[in-house]
Amino acid sequence: MQFLQRLIRTPGLPGQEGETAELVAAEMTMLGYADVGIDAVGNVLGQIRGRGGAPAVMFNTHLDHVDVGDHSRWPHPPYGAEIHRDCVWGRGAVDIKGPLAAQVHGVARLIDDTPPPGDVWVTAVVQEEIGGVGARHLLESLDTPIAVIGEPSSNTLRRGHRGRSEFTIHIRGRSAHASVPDEGVDPYRVLAGFLRRLADLDMASDPDLGTSTVVPTLIRTDQTSANVIPGEIWLTCDWRRVPGESAGAARQKLQAILDASLIEGATGTVEVPSFRRTAYTGVAVQIEASNPPYILAADDPVVVAACRILEPVIGPSPSVGVWQFATDGGHFAEAGMACIGFGPGDELLAHTVNEHIAIEQLETALQANEMLARELAAATATAAGESGSSG
Ligand SMILES: [Zn+2]
Numbered sequence: 001m002q003f004l005q006r007l008i009r010t011p012g013l014p015g016q017e018g019e020t021a022e023l024v025a026a027e028m029t030m031l032g033y034a035d036v037g038i039d040a041v042g043n044v045l046g047q048i049r050g051r052g053g054a055p056a057v058m059f060n061t062h063l064d065h066v067d068v069g070d071h072s073r074w075p076h077p078p079y080g081a082e083i084h085r086d087c088v089w090g091r092g093a094v095d096i097k098g099p100l101a102a103q104v105h106g107v108a109r110l111i112d113d114t115p116p117p118g119d120v121w122v123t124a125v126v127q128e129e130i131g132g133v134g135a136r137h138l139l140e141s142l143d144t145p146i147a148v149i150g151e152p153s154s155n156t157l158r159r160g161h162r163g164r165s166e167f168t169i170h171i172r173g174r175s176a177h178a179s180v181p182d183e184g185v186d187p188y189r190v191l192a193g194f195l196r197r198l199a200d201l202d203m204a205s206d207p208d209l210g211t212s213t214v215v216p217t218l219i220r221t222d223q224t225s226a227n228v229i230p231g232e233i234w235l236t237c238d239w240r241r242v243p244g245e246s247a248g249a250a251r252q253k254l255q256a257i258l259d260a261s262l263i264e265g266a267t268g269t270v271e272v273p274s275f276r277r278t279a280y281t282g283v284a285v286q287i288e289a290s291n292p293p294y295i296l297a298a299d300d301p302v303v304v305a306a307c308r309i310l311e312p313v314i315g316p317s318p319s320v321g322v323w324q325f326a327t328d329g330g331h332f333a334e335a336g337m338a339c340i341g342f343g344p345g346d347e348l349l350a351h352t353v354n355e356h357i358a359i360e361q362l363e364t365a366l367q368a369n370e371m372l373a374r375e376l377a378a379a380t381a382t383a384a385g386e387s388g389s390s391g
Helices: 002-008 018-031 093-110 133-138 187-199 247-261 301-314 329-334 359-387
Strands: 034-038 044-048 057-062 087-089 120-125 146-149 157-161 163-172 213-221 232-241 267-271 274-278 284-288 320-323 338-341 356-358
Touching: 002 018, 002 087, 002 093, 018 034, 018 044, 018 093, 018 120, 044 093, 057 093, 057 133, 057 329, 057 359, 087 093, 087 359, 093 120, 093 356, 093 359, 120 133, 133 284, 133 329, 146 329, 146 359, 157 301, 157 329, 163 187, 163 247, 187 213, 187 232, 187 247, 232 247, 247 267, 301 338, 301 359, 329 338, 356 359
Parallel strands: 057 120, 057 146, 146 338, 157 320
Antiparallel strands: 034 044, 044 120, 087 356, 157 338, 163 232, 163 267, 213 232, 274 284
């Protein structure tokens, strides 16, 4: 609890997680984790060495959080970590400092006890909120077959989510004085046709994750004057895609309706934006605005094993759902890890001014993470054997 309060009182927007990383690394060292370290982009890693004979498991959260906005709209100070009605309040309480504290302290309960069968890693990465710089970098050095993603799930299990791709619809017309529209090629006329077709677009669907969605979000033009028809427009579209639907396929669909919307003299392309991100350590990387979707089958050995392990902690027949939002789990799953999700806190409070977490949920999560760290690797192998699957 005190660790969570110290975390909330240490702000760390994406790219500014240095102090939070030091705090997490110091806590891991104090608790007795092995090989505590901070990598080139600033991710924190700690390990509990296993006896050997079972696959490694990674527990993962992130260090950064979204901005707090106007402090006066918060019922309690966003960086105060005040306790009211058995809840800890503040930015990051559920996303992600509550789950982070519950992983670091829950897994630490294995230290000085019989070592788990396989190695257990606890990692907290940078820049999850802006595309996953930390997760992408972590995959260069750490490759465990199983991962537990600690994003808030109210202590229920999660087995996937849709992915997120960002596209820029770039329309080029010809600028003109607003008083003589016939002299120009108005890109807004193309945009109007595009938006109408976008609303009617045939979307892919998935039995577990529902349908893909796409919405326009940001818009800008090449003009700042109110009396000029712009020559160019850039519209950002946010596409939530299901497994089996590639970013390339989504882009082609957008290009097709853009082509169908063109008027004489106008051209249009669909672009995948890429961003240069600088870590607090000074390392800079270029990343595409794309987070992969993933889904584990309901009868996947890791899901079955996690349900069995958690029954004594969270009750019989634990509910297993999916997240609405994307997580770093997509990057890990794309690299071949079997990712389950489990974390304390109500996900609907994430990114809001009412962010708070029940102390009771934190305590349950400590116990759940301890049990998962102890048993998940071996129980997965057993479940795989029972179902006759080779994994
Ligand atoms: Zn998060």
